[in-house]
Amino acid sequence: MSKITFPFGPQHPVLPEAIQLSLTCEDEKVVEVLPVIGYMHRGIEKAAERNPYVNNVFLCERICGICSFIHALSYCQLMEELMQVEVPPRARYLRVVWSELSRMHSHLLWLGLLADSFGFESLFMQCWRARETVLDALEMTTGQRVVQSSCVIGGVRRDINADQARQLREMLAGVKAQIDAVLPVFQKDYTIKARTVGKGVLPKDQAWKLGAVGPTLRASGWAWDCRSLGYAAYGELGFEPVVENDGDSYARTMVRARELVQSYELVLRALDALPEGPLAAKIKGVPPKGEAIMRTEQPRGELFEYARGNGTPRLERLKIRTPTFANIPALLAMLPGCEIADVPVIVLSIDPCIACLER
Amino acid sequence: MPWMMPNILRNLFGTPATRKYPFESHQYWAGSRGRLQIDLAKCVFCGICEKICPSRAITKYGHKDDPNVTIHYNPFACIYCARCAEKCPSCAIYILEGHAVPADRKITYGREDVPFSEEEIP
Numbered sequence: 001m002s003k004i005t006f007p008f009g010p011q012h013p014v015l016p017e018a019i020q021l022s023l024t025c026e027d028e029k030v031v032e033v034l035p036v037i038g039y040m041h042r043g044i045e046k047a048a049e050r051n052p053y054v055n056n057v058f059l060c061e062r063i064c065g066i067c068s069f070i071h072a073l074s075y076c077q078l079m080e081e082l083m084q085v086e087v088p089p090r091a092r093y094l095r096v097v098w099s100e101l102s103r104m105h106s107h108l109l110w111l112g113l114l115a116d117s118f119g120f121e122s123l124f125m126q127c128w129r130a131r132e133t134v135l136d137a138l139e140m141t142t143g144q145r146v147v148q149s150s151c152v153i154g155g156v157r158r159d160i161n162a163d164q165a166r167q168l169r170e171m172l173a174g175v176k177a178q179i180d181a182v183l184p185v186f187q188k189d190y191t192i193k194a195r196t197v198g199k200g201v202l203p204k205d206q207a208w209k210l211g212a213v214g215p216t217l218r219a220s221g222w223a224w225d226c227r228s229l230g231y232a233a234y235g236e237l238g239f240e241p242v243v244e245n246d247g248d249s250y251a252r253t254m255v256r257a258r259e260l261v262q263s264y265e266l267v268l269r270a271l272d273a274l275p276e277g278p279l280a281a282k283i284k285g286v287p288p289k290g291e292a293i294m295r296t297e298q299p300r301g302e303l304f305e306y307a308r309g310n311g312t313p314r315l316e317r318l319k320i321r322t323p324t325f326a327n328i329p330a331l332l333a334m335l336p337g338c339e340i341a342d343v344p345v346i347v348l349s350i351d352p353c354i355a356c357l358e359r
Numbered sequence: 360m361p362w363m364m365p366n367i368l369r370n371l372f373g374t375p376a377t378r379k380y381p382f383e384s385h386q387y388w389a390g391s392r393g394r395l396q397i398d399l400a401k402c403v404f405c406g407i408c409e410k411i412c413p414s415r416a417i418t419k420y421g422h423k424d425d426p427n428v429t430i431h432y433n434p435f436a437c438i439y440c441a442r443c444a445e446k447c448p449s450c451a452i453y454i455l456e457g458h459a460v461p462a463d464r465k466i467t468y469g470r471e472d473v474p475f476s477e478e479e480i481p
């Protein structure tokens with residue numbers, strides 16, 4: 001049978017952002033995939049070298065609109081590592097609260113997009129309705145819905161007072177009720193299972209070899225989550241990674257569905273254990289000569305950052321390896337052999353964030 | 360689909376999840392960061408805001424003792440991080456609560472007796 005090559009993207013109804021996959025097909029079967037990236041490159045790493053190091057928090061926050069808090073957190077932790085700053089306990093717990101709220105809204109967004117990718121519009125809206133309350137909770141506690149600007153080097157800028165904590169709990173109880181209403185649909189619905197079970201399988205050994213990260217890796221049976229490293233206050237909150245074993249799109253959906261509930265519990269636990277004390281440590285001087293690395297867990301997987309300081313207010317180098325970048329080789333291994341109709345669902349199943357990928 | 364039924368019934372007989380925009384606008388929370396304002400009567404033209412603004416949205420022209428010193432604020436570049444408001448020694452900059460409406464002009468502020476100019480978008 002003759003082969004035909006055609007582009008999937010950069011504009012496609014299921015892709016919120018621009019990436020192209022060049023698909024080579026035999027009849028309805030995909031045999032080869034080539035990614036074409038670079039549509040959204042903004043040169044953030046280069047820009048970071050020209051900014052004073054303090055201002056890079058706001059720059060890094062803008063790498064991605066969905067996991068903006070965790071991008072800022074990673075950069076702040078990286079600088080704290082480089083400059084040997086001790087973060088006050090209250091700030092570490094507040095960072096967990098906002099990280100997990102970000103994860104909740106990211107996973108709810110993704111679950112909605114997945115439902116949308118196979119035309120389940122009402123489920124999409126149910127997920128996004130729940131997400132709206134999480135965004136409101138972020139606005140109430142940080143002052144802004146999407147790009148919170150609440151993390152700074154040395155700590156945080158905003159506090160959650162007792163009244164806000166009570167309101168946050170009430171809001172999250174509402175979100176939990178809505179999550180409980182939609183998750184059984186993802187778990188049991190016949191249509192969703194037909195579109196995801198056995199689709200885009202990533203075997204356990206291949207997931208490791210290709211360097212997959214985050215829910216994509218955990219759905220293939222690896223208990224690998226950077227939150228287990230215990231950064232911020234995760235070490236004190238008793239965190240266990242969520243793992244599934246099948247490696248298909250359904251397993252990846254289930255990992256995110258269970259992480260959603262786990263994030264909800266982590267926020268409540270962090271609020272319960274919120275210690276008293278200052279919000280931020282004082283920062284003196286500039287990053288010294290030297291290097292540091294930082295690994296944090298984003299909704300999409302492990303974020304890796306490297307910085308080299310040279311004793312001036314500007315960094316010599318900032319390298320940001322985002323989770324979607326690490327998941328692209330895994331995606332290319334999942335696609336060959338699948339039907340064309342399954343391509344959108346499989347592409348979505350790694351939760352691609354192209355703005356992160358290209359920075 | 361029995362597990363969808365409670366949700367379907369709730370949606371059928373419950374109140375709508377959406378607001379009747381524009382008759383009903385989004386309720387903002389106390390402390391949300393909206394538009395930025397500069398109160399010139401308080402400004403001492405120290406230039407701290409210019410130095411710390413991460414997106415270079417504020418520029419000071421002239422020395423602080425110069426009678427023609429001006430502060431130029433470009434809301435198109437501003438990311439509403441509120442760092443300037445936090446660090447201003449005389450509390451001349453403040454952020455209004457609410458949601459920032461889209462900006463439509465760049466603003467230059469001068470000393471009280473120098474009228475400020477607003478640069479409209481063509």
Ligand code: SF4
Nearest residue numbers: 402403405406408447
């Ligand atoms: S920091 Fe405040 S007082 Fe100083 S120039 Fe800016 S607005 Fe004026």
Ligand code: SF4
Nearest residue numbers: 412437438440441443
């Ligand atoms: S709010 Fe932030 S970006 Fe806007 S002028 Fe102030 S410091 Fe600059």
